[in-house]
Amino acid sequence: MRASPFSPRSIVAVVTFALVVMVVFVACGPSRPPAFVDEAAEVAELELYEGVPRDPAQVRAGPTIRIDDELYYKNPIMVRDDDAHRLGRAIRDPDQYRSHVSGKKCAGFHADYGVMWRGSSGALRTHFCFGCGEVRSESSRASSLVDFVPGRDATLESMFAAIVKSGPQ
DSSP, X not given: OOOOSOOHHHHHHHHHHHHHHHHHHHHHSOOOOOHHHHHBOOXXXXXXXXXXXXXXXXXXXXXXXXXXXXXXXXXXXXXXXXXXXXXXXXXXXXXXXXXXXXXXXXXXXXXXXXXXXXXXXXXXXXXXXTTTTEEEEEOSXXXXXXXXXXXXXXXXXXXXXXXXXXXXX
């Protein structure tokens, strides 16, 4: 009878390698869309809040409001009709988000913009930090923190900036 060509050590190495590969694929594979993508409905009105900058030299005078521990200028810009549909579709695009990766070299989450609207479970509050490339959302059903897929945040950032620049509708 011949001895097996596989030693216990080589079997352990192969099994360990297979487990590592499976973990890497699960961790780096496509992630489930964030809760706000699932809960968000087609809407005709959104409230867009502009975040108060961290740099004191860039802060404008005026009242502020704190929403989910994020500081915004108090008076939101109401985004309605076609603009709300376009912005809502852009926000709900699940392909621009991925699972959150911690340990970034940024100054920590600081909302540049916040969007509030009604979803299937009530009020949705979504906070966008373009410095870190992160999105945090809160609703009565769920909270989530996700990252933008690298390079996919520019569209939303430019849409928000254009709406703020054009002012209240």
